[in-house]
Amino acid sequence: MSSATDIVPESTGTAGAGTRIKINGVSKRYTGATALDSIDLTVEPGEFLTLLGPSGSGKTTLLNLIAGFTDLSEGTIEIDGEEVNNIPSHRRGLGVVFQQYALFPHMSVADNVGFPLKQRKVAKAERMDRVAEALRTVGLGGYESRFPSELSGGQQQRVAFARAMVFNPRALLMDEPLGALDKNLREKLQLEIKRIHQEVGRTFVFVTHDQEEALVLSDRIAIFNNGHIEQVGTSQELYERPATLFVATFMGESTVFRGAPAWQGDNWSLDFHGAQLTGRRAPFSGPAALVLRPESIKLAHDPAAVPDAHLRCPVTVTQSIYLGSGKKYELGLPDGSTGIARGGIVDGAGIQAGDRVLAHWDPERGALLPDTGEESIT
Known part of the structure; x- marks a missing residue:
């Protein structure tokens, strides 16, 4: 000692x-x-x-x-x-x-x-x-x-x-x-x-x-x-601004859209089971994952309620959870994976479990990352 x-x-x-x-x-x-x-x-x-x-x-x-x-x-x-x-x-x-x-x-x-x-x-x-x-x-x-x-x-x-x-x-x-x-x-x-x-x-x-x-x-x-x-x-x-898919999925809840992007200059497009997703990100080769935070995703029954500039994807609401200050929605995505959306009470008025709705978001809110297949398990 x-x-x-x-x-x-x-x-x-x-x-x-x-x-x-x-x-x-x-x-x-x-x-x-x-x-x-x-x-x-x-x-x-x-x-x-x-x-x-x-x-x-x-x-x-x-x-x-x-x-x-x-x-x-x-x-x-x-x-x-x-x-x-x-x-x-x-x-x-x-x-x-x-x-x-x-x-x-x-x-x-x-x-x-x-x-x-x-x-x-x-x-x-x-x-x-x-x-x-x-x-x-x-x-x-x-x-x-x-x-x-x-x-x-x-x-x-x-x-x-x-x-x-x-x-x-x-x-x-x-x-x-x-x-x-x-x-x-x-x-x-x-x-x-x-x-x-x-x-x-x-x-x-x-x-x-x-x-x-x-x-x-x-x-x-x-x-x-x-x-x-x-x-x-x-x-x-x-x-x-997560740098990797692991960081994106470890630092809070997220929704991940996976696919093979097509590159045209600084633009990319990704066909996610019929949903055409596009944006501007630095290009990289190989599979990609578009990651969205729950608060970035809005839900709508009526396609006319979705702003023209927003990207969209049809989803099924599998759960609607009341949180006091708002609601959390578990979403079934077209590829069988699960997504998450959050919103205020007014934002989700009339949306219930079992509803088929459009998830939509401002394209600037997503992060396109190389899909290494390594997500965090938390």
Whole structure:
């Protein structure tokens, strides 16, 4: 076990300065398996970057490599320009929060939070002041004398956050920290984490498989799939301008029209079981998939109600689900696949399950992507 003098001192940077983490050609291989394959990624100073993907996609492996808990097979990791490949985890100056709270059950909240400061031999008076400030930041002021067994799951996770931040780490790494909490508490703590990030100004790297959580929290999101990064971008970029079919189907619900497009200059046309779909996208060879978000699709009984400029396709409404603020429709497409449309109560007036209707949309709202056959399964 490391002595206190082996532990990296707290960051001397000012709040808001943040830390840059640079991943250069990083791979991680185990016997018979590759967890990560030549990853390049930069986390900008003060950024909230989320590593998002299904289980086994490599996101937690990358977080463990950054933290120094796992040795990489190839490539380099730099923190503020310093290569840290051979620097042990306790010398990297990073705070880490896991799904399991990992609190010391025999210690009070104050002692749990103050443990990193004690390891760094911070004087007791200063330690007490900083523990109190960290607990106020996470909304637990006055809880210093309680023990973990006297706290709810959400409160224990807040203590874990306070402990990870109390020594002013260069960056905070979080591995599915809200995964064990119920939906309401999870949503509440998402907003707390967002507030804390804005308040302390440090670099946050967050791992989750929950798309909605990533959309709420992140400045940017890196989408992982089978040890690769499919796309990095803001929530809006990933949702509205996905680069691959996997990203399009992983980041929220979508309707996919498949076919072999014909190219004429910058224009394409796709015959989808008799429906003529057209648009303007950069051409590529091979099969294509036209992807539409549920809110982009409108439904109409009467063809005369469809704007002339809209593309259209006959569908069957298989389910109509009332959502309070609107309705969600499950659609049977001509090729036997399923589509999704959403609209307000007025938008879907008179449309019921079993109806044969026209799905229509503005051609600018769809994304035409190479059809690799690899959709996400969520």
